[in-house]
Amino acid sequence: MIKPRDYVAQIKPYVPGKPIAEIERELGIKGSVKLASNENPLGPSPKALEALKNYLAKRCDLHRYPEGSGYYLKNALVEKLSKSVSLTPEELILGNGSNELLDIAVRTFMGQGDEAVMAKPSFVVYSMSVQSVGGKSIEIPLEGYRHNLPAMADAITPKTKMIFVANPNNPTGAINGKNEFDAFMAMVPEGVLVVVDEAYFEYVKDQAYPDTLQSVRSRNILVLRTFSKAYGLAGLRIGYGIAKKEILLEMNKIRAPFNTNTMAQMAALSALADTEHLQKSLAVNEEGKQYLYKELAALGLKYVPTEANFIYIPLEVEAKGLNDALLRKGVIIRPMGPREIRVTIGLPEENRRFIAALKSL
Numbered sequence: 285m286i287k288p289r290d291y292v293a294q295i296k297p298y299v300p301g302k303p304i305a306e307i308e309r310e311l312g313i314k315g316s317v318k319l320a321s322n323e324n325p326l327g328p329s330p331k332a333l334e335a336l337k338n339y340l341a342k343r344c345d346l347h348r349y350p351e352g353s354g355y356y357l358k359n360a361l362v363e364k365l366s367k368s369v370s371l372t373p374e375e376l377i378l379g380n381g382s383n384e385l386l387d388i389a390v391r392t393f394m395g396q397g398d399e400a401v402m403a404k405p406s407f408v409v410y411s412m413s414v415q416s417v418g419g420k421s422i423e424i425p426l427e428g429y430r431h432n433l434p435a436m437a438d439a440i441t442p443k444t445k446m447i448f449v450a451n452p453n454n455p456t457g458a459i460n461g462k463n464e465f466d467a468f469m470a471m472v473p474e475g476v477l478v479v480v481d482e483a484y485f486e487y488v489k490d491q492a493y494p495d496t497l498q499s500v501r502s503r504n505i506l507v508l509r510t511f512s513k514a515y516g517l518a519g520l521r522i523g524y525g526i527a528k529k530e531i532l533l534e535m536n537k538i539r540a541p542f543n544t545n546t547m548a549q550m551a552a553l554s555a556l557a558d559t560e561h562l563q564k565s566l567a568v569n570e571e572g573k574q575y576l577y578k579e580l581a582a583l584g585l586k587y588v589p590t591e592a593n594f595i596y597i598p599l600e601v602e603a604k605g606l607n608d609a610l611l612r613k614g615v616i617i618r619p620m621g622p623r624e625i626r627v628t629i630g631l632p633e634e635n636r637r638f639i640a641a642l643k644s645l
Contacts, residue, residue: 291418316614319628324516329558332551350546354378369497374529378544382508382523387413394419394445402448403431410448429456433468450481455626457590461492478505484592486514515555520548572629579639599623613641
C-alpha cells in the first residue's frame with residue numbers, strides 16, 4: 285500500500301452523520317427529525333427552486349462547463365454587499381462551500397512547520413486543513429464560550445501564517461464584538477492572514493457585531509460566507525470569500541478552474557434576490573430560539589445564548605448516552621464533547637419534538 289505523509293496519516297477524518305433513512309432502518313423508527321447540521325429547516329428559496337426547474341426544463345446545458353469566473357453571481361454579490369462596502373468582483377472568490385475556500389487559503393499561505401492560531405472548540409475543519417499541509421494548529425481555549433482574542437494574539441510567533449476566527453463561533457454560537465475585534469486586528473502583524481468565518485452572520489442580531497468588510501482593503505483578512513445556512517442551499521455547496529485583490533490573486537492560482545457548478549451558481553443567484561424567504565427564515569429561527577430558551581430553562585438545563593441557528597448545551601450527564609437515547613426517539617442532534625451537545629433550531633414542530641424527547645428522558 286502507498287503510504288501518505290505522516291501528518292496526513294494522523295488526520296482524524298470528519299465523520300458526517302448517517303442518512304436519516306439508514307438511522308430509521310437500524311433503529312426501527314419512522315418520522316425522525318434532524319437537528320444536527322445547522323441547516324435551514326424551511327429549505328431553499330422558492331425562487332431558487334423555480335430557477336433550477338426552468339433551467340432543467342428549457343435549456344439544460346449540463347454538458348457545458350460552469351461559468352468559471354462566477355461573473356453573474358459575483359456581480360450580484362457586489363451589489364448586495366454595497367450597503368456595507370463598495371467592492372469589485374476581483375475582491376470576491378467563489379468556493380464549493382466556504383469549506384473549500386478555507387482549504388485553498390491554507391494551501392496557498394501555509395506549508396510544513398508553519399503555525400495557525402485558532403480557538404478550541406471551534407470548527408474542526410480548520411485544524412484538519414492545517415494538518416493536511418504539515419502545519420501546526422495552536423488551539424486557544426474559549427473564554428466565556430467566545431474566542432479569547434487577546435490570548436490568540438499573544439500566541440502569534442514568527443511561524444504563524446494564519447489565524448481562524450469563527451464569528452459566530454461553531455459550536456457555541458457566541459460572538460466577539462467590534463471593539464475587541466478591532467483591538468485584536470491591531471495586534472496582528474503584517475505577515476499573518478486572518479480568516480474570519482461568518483457562515484452564520486445573517487442570523488446575528490447583536491448590534492456589537494463587527495462589520496469585517498470594512499477591513500478587507502486595509503488588513504490581511506479573508507471573510508468567508510456561505511449559502512449553506514440561512515439561504516438553505518447546503519446540498520449544492522456554494523460559498524464565497526471577500527479579501528483584497530492581492531490575496532485572492534494568490535488563492536486563484538490554486539483554485540480549480542470550475543470549482544462551483546452551474547446549478548449552484550444559478551440557485552445562489554436567485555436565492556440572493558429572494559429577501560422574503562431570507563427574512564422568513566430568520567423569523568422562524570428567532571421564534572424557535574426563544575421557544576427553546578424557555579423550555580430548556582424550565583427543564584433546568586443551561587444553554588449558551590446564541591447568535592446563530594443552533595444552541596450549545598452543556599450537560600451534567602454524558603453526551604453520548606443522551607444522544608443515543610434521543611436517536612431512539614427519532615431526534616438527531618450533535619454531541620460535541622463528553623458533556624456537551626449542539627441542537628439546530630428547527631421548525632416549531634421539530635423543536636417541540638426535541639423538547640418532548642428531553643422531558644421523557
